[in-house]
Amino acid sequence: MVTNRCLECGCVEYFSCDLKKIASDYNAEQGKYAGEYKQYNVKFDHPFIEIDNNKCVLCARCVRICSEVVGANALGLVNRGYDTYVAPALGNSLKDTSCESCGMCISACPTAAISENFTFKPGPVKTETIESVCHYCSVGCTLNYHIKGGHIWQVTGAEGQVNKDGNICRFPKFGYVAMNDKARITRPMKKENGQFKEISFDEAYQIIADKLKSGKPSAFFAGARLTNEEMYLIKRTSDQINATTGSFHYLGRGKGYGQNTPYNVPFEQLNQASHIWLLASEINKENAVAGFMISNNRAVKHIPLTLITCKEESSMERKCDELIHITSNYSFIRAANHYLLSNNLQNSLFLNDHVKGLEEYKSALLKNSFADLCEAAGCNQDTIKVFAEGYNNAINGILVFAEKNLCALAAKEIHHLALITGKLGKTASGILSLKEKNNSEGIQNSGIMRKVKSNSPEEWNAVFSQSKNLFIFGEDPIGCAFDKNQVKLWFDNKEFILVQEYTLTETAQKADLVMPASYAPEIGGSFTNTQRTIQWFDHVISGPMEHNSIHQLISIASATGVSGMNDVADAHKEMLKAITEHASTKELDMVTTNHTGRVKYFDYGCDAEFMKTTLYFENALKK
Template identity: 30%
Template sequence: MRSTESRREDETMEKLKIVIDGKECSGLPGQTILDVAKENGIHIPTLCYDERVEIYGACGICVVEVEGNPKMVKACATLIAKDMVVKTDTERVYESRKTNLELLLSNHVGDCRPPCVLNCPGQTDCQGYVGLIANGQYRESAQLIKNKIPMPGSIGRVCPHPCEDNCRRQLVDEPISIALLKRYAADMEADDPYIPEVASETGKKVAVIGGGPFGLSAAYYLRQKGHAITVFEAMPHFGGMLRYGIPQYRLPKEVVDAEVSQIAKMGVELRPNTKIGEDISFETLRSEYDAVVLGIGAWVSTGTGCPGEDAKGVIGGIDFLRKVVKQEAQEIGDKVAIVGGGNTAMDACRTAVRMGASKVYNIYRRTKDEMPADLIEIEEAEEEGVIFRNLTNPIRYITDDNGNVKQIELQIMELGEADESGRRAPRPVEGKTELLDVDTVILAIGQAVAPEGFPGVDLTRKKGIAYDVDTFMTSVDGVFAGGDCGNDKISIAIEAIADGKKVTEVADAYLRGERIAYKKPYVVTRDDITEKDFEDRERQCRSSVGLLDPEYRRDNFEEVVAGFTEEEAVADAKRCLECGCGKYYECKLYDYSNEYDVKPERLAGDINRIEFDDNHPYVVRDPNKCILCGLCVRVCSEVIGVTALGLVHRGFDTVVAPELQNPLSESGCIDCGNCISVCPVGALLPKVTHRKPVPLPTDKTDSVCPHCGVGCQLTLCVNGTDVIRVEPAFGPANEGLLCVKGKYEYDYINSKERLTSPLIRRDGTLVEATWKEAYDYIFASTNSLLKTYGGRALAGVSGERATNEEAYLFQKFVRTVLGSNNVDHWDHIAYHSPVAGLGITTGTGAMTNSISEALHADAFLIAGTDPFKEFPILGTRIGQAARRGAKLVVIDTIDTVISKEADVFLKINPGTANAAVNGILSVIVEEGLYDKEYTSERVEGFDELKTHLKKKSAEKAAEICGVEAEDIRKAARIYASAEKAPIYYSLRFTAQGPGSVTVMNIANLALICGKVGKEGSGINPLRSGANLQGICDMGVLPAHYTAYQRLTNKESVQRFSEAWEEALPIEPGISLLEPMTEWKGLFVMGEDIITRADDRIDEVVKLIDGLELLVVQDAFLTETAKLADVVLPSCTYAEKEGTVTNTERRVQRIRKAIPMHKGTKEDWKILSELLALFGKKAYASAEEVFEEIRTVTPSYAGINFERLDAEGSLQWPCPTEAHPGTPVLHTEGFGRGEKALVVSVE
């Protein structure tokens, strides 16, 4: 991994010119071909490369050709040279990469996609939408379905669900009710349906002929591409067979119409009652449109050629159903026979029942077991009184004198021997026939195409539209076809919809000047799963669904199936076994396999199936999917320094396994999840326990971790309104790493315990209220308190997770509305004294250096903190430096993780921190290890300190502290002699004496050794709060405005008075360090003072008991909120825009990744509205707030959202927009003047 420091050094190096794929590029000495290619937007695939670890070069996927070199080279490991010419896309490179991928796949065991998806003609993400329903994300479920099916409400009602035939849940009990769940998702969003975004208009026009499932799907997906779409339909309404071929009781036409209207709302023009060849010619369409898509369906009912089929009263099944839908008069009589065994036959049978026929027969030449109709359709037909005449076949239709059919002569059939497919063919029983009296015969045998009106388009032998099965192109260029009308393929609706999705890709390419063919994606599948694999699963049969009573439904067309209730849907969805790979949407192996058209079967051989049993709280491990790239092993050992994972065995038997092949949870794993982040496949995944783990496509938003002051940048992976995963981003502090908190602690964002409405206390109880009611209560109560007690009786306390914008408005609200400076944060209690101490010595209480510098330090002095546990990413950096030879000096009162790694561990007695530091100082002075030039030019008070230290010694310190004197001497020598040696300390150290004094003493160490104002060293207090530095910077302090501008400074008061157009109170506020007995009104933002009170709990309870107004802004009903008079529901960091400032003074953007939780508002918005309520300035955005911050905060003046978005972060002070920010403080002077102060401490 390349540090910020090394990148800055790169800027001074001469660049080398190289050529990659004909593009002239430049790079720096030491860069690889891959580095330069990435910088220039040239993609080279990799599997074992990751910039977080050292180069390995194992996978061979990144090979390229270099002119003059007969061998291919690995781009990740080959350094660039002057005038190098590189080719990344030659046939030789392609074949090499393909072969390497095939070798990997030949020993890769898993299911890229679950069996349900693979058996769905539309490749609908069944596992995904079922899982979303299980998680209560119904709208997201419908949206996911619509990626493949634009009419899920219709298809969910009528699809014969081949997906369920492949569902592995039936190995346990019964398949998941996938189709009913599809219907449920669609019904749940029916009132506010998801309408997909449409790309920018391309200027291309497409005519779609036919408004059935195929045509509507093609229109839906082509419109999303930005093309202008017109659908021509011969019938009065759209929907095709969904409308005219399926009865109302199965598919209400209102559902079809609603889904058609959604397509129209996308901008698709729908033209009904338009027959091609009559109302408009095919030639006209071809001339006026850039492409034509034929989806005319198969509307002609077919028969068997049986004598008498032309008799009156013998009608086609499709014709019959269509007339019923169109409400055209049909006399069917009392006795109706329907010939055929499919769903159309069942629809006709059940419709005839509803039309009043007293006897409805179904005639089918095989048994019920062989009928192609859905079993449920057969059962429901039988319940409604349909008489099944199986093993009979019409051989003649007999008419009366008027030519009306009156009887059917039926041949009695029997099933013969099974053929090769296992199906028993029907054969006549010789000499056995019977007559059946009928008034109407409905032939539901099959369908055919009526292809008239399309001159020049080739037809199949059966008069269907002929088209290429891969390109969907007909014999006429630019004319595509699919669905039931083509290639003699009469299909179910989902197959037609699948064609509509496929034709979109090839037609869109055609419109953009390309010619492509649809290619079925390659997936890895498993066929070895049996009941034994699920022996541990509890049997849970599928949810039952409500049906209308058979007697009730016989005479009407009401929808028979009620659909699931929410409880039933969620229960059934939770039964899903999650068969498909959790990495599917981001698996590099899957992506590359399809990019390179792999055929791994040509290299098939033995497969190394690995038996494993692992139960880790955070990691799901499947070594059978592992491709042995080694990234997990290397990030764990090289970067994290844990070695929880390793490569075991050799050759073909090599596997990645936990240390000593124990369970991963017993391996020393620290749960950081960085192995998951680098894994390119699904071998390592985050364990999800609070919801159904569902592989989903995600939108990604970069933000900042809210869990500690390091300020790691992270990526929130979102589906719909939920954060479903967190990945590390490459921020300056963390460079692509996260700790366990950043990786896994995000469940609260989606929590059902979130507040969703303001609350007001009425008659002693908090009850829901409107925002206006809450604001009115606050307005009246605040004004009453101000009138009665004055501003000194009101105060505000902020939490450390507030953004800078929120913190700024909060202190502004307290000062301008409440009229006092009683504004503080709870952490001020602990940090006040240490910050003050550092301020005395250097003029600022902030961390002097940057976290990234730790990677290149020569030594560390770590006092009263355990970075490995408390600030894990900093701890990781320290660990990396230590493994490279950096020395560790640790001072603490307790054993810690880092103390075990220390070269010198001074485990001091409690309260003896200053004695220990004095001992170290005395050795440094005694042995002349201090920086003489630095102490002379940049430090005052050193002579007094030297005199003071003459009374100190390592031996005296050792006696006081309970350590060895030689260890104190060793610690002094290590620290003083190191070129780069940062000091890190936190509260456990400063609590070992008066905090300010302890900090001044440890600052003495850094100052006399010349390690302040220097890269790689410095005095670095570690703040635990995510934006603790920021809220202090923003003036959430009783005696300071922003950037620590004192209230006692008249210029500061004037600056803010003019900026805010207010006469401001000048008396410093009452801090949380003081008794809070004067307060009568308290505003609390994002803090739970009851929980944080600790040993001051009695004081806080007494305070709250005496308050006449307590207002709390929070996302949850905290213990403090439970006592409030008004509670205002706010947002989490994932729902906010703004900035935060980490412990190293680094200002970074947080960004809104999901919509605000129901009923909530961002804290800055709440404060803006409260300010406006009291007649003060309101704000339109967080950015507007930040712009005001800049005008009154000199150290932030050069920072703005645009720069932060472009540069990632900036460290204050940054006084102008041209200023680069300040990674290292005090390089020239100090906040207090030219020199720092060293202070003698006892």
């Protein structure tokens, strides 16, 4: 490329540098104290972060944010006095430290001493800044896209409802490059003799309409990355032809996650905790901004953090005050519940007033011996006693856990724990359930999983064997499967498979028709974060397609007789009406759980894009 010869001598922060602004305001003179000066080589060895010590003003904001907020301690000040400079801890390369590649140091730097190691020429050029909501995880951070000419030049944090101080993590900070990727699918592709061939959108709609009207048993799948509006349109279409709907994201994992979410401790109350327990969560990677809040409270307010993990090596080990290794989340919580109930430590006032089914639950649970449960949990009895009493007695005890890494039944048992201790729904106390994807909560509320009563593997096996036509939106069950051969069987002997995706994923390759998918910032809409907040965002860029995802879904829905919706705003209105109609206040109940046959089939939230971005980080950082 001819343009590669430009050495980019000018500074990437030309338009945003604090030092340049202040120096201009105060008519600074570079020659005023001329004499000795330091000269450093610029370090490019980290795939995402570039360090230019020449530009450093030694404010140590990068060092401090890495320690006070991120808790990674990957950067430090080396030497003293005039010789001081910022450098990665314990080595020459930031890549070889505990750096989590979150990019928070970049956000803190008042110059360009620490900046993004861009994969393209960053200019700098003046861009338009458009606020949006992150489309990676369920924390729901607000961020700014910096746009010019339909290209995303940079992503920075914005002060949002969740991330009040504008923090964001590596996913939005560096993952945006996928949206600029020219290799995306932009036109419908039809498989003919095993080969994909581009066809027009109208031709594709006709094929889909014919299949929808065929009367054949069909199943629709919506991914947890989709907007509420996309989910709604998919559900409407499916309902029109009386098809089954589901989401591979939650497929076969049972039911029980949804119950906790309404009682989640709000993120902003984490700083009032007296003790935080983190269960089954690599929070610094999976829901990093929530992790920053916990680490920040630990560093500054000294709120103790206990990590409970089944992982032999957890990335949170370095960032906690106490570490409990276990082998079963489900049994660990059951053992704690057993301990509290058998020792009569439960909050009876709360239970009597609010909860049904305690006695049945208690008698069933106490049939197990505490010792057996502890053994199943993989830790000694004292540890569980200390945990159970500690949580029970904490003034503001918060148990934070990730849905991703535990089954629905374990989530249900956590719910029981919060009921037994009477902490559920109290201020700065109780539980905080973190979800994997940006709209994992949205899919729970969308009604898409309403038809599958138990959401069990058996139930789904029956669906797959009956369905002739499969319509899959934004999911890659084959590519993300733990056991690809098992999952592939579901797609055999189908008459028609439609996949809507960004790229030709493994599932898309099985399809008869592939439709190009829009990234959320290209269509606008809403996500529901793990705190059940529906966050609307406008569309940011038009994207590379003639018909975006919303346009496609409206066209497909209209083939089944759905009318009256012309754009994403219409879909949003209808979606809100629909979820309000179905919203019901459930009584708090306790039910006996039995840990059998609940499988997690997919990693990465069953999202090829999430997988690609996660692997992009992992591979780039391989040592």
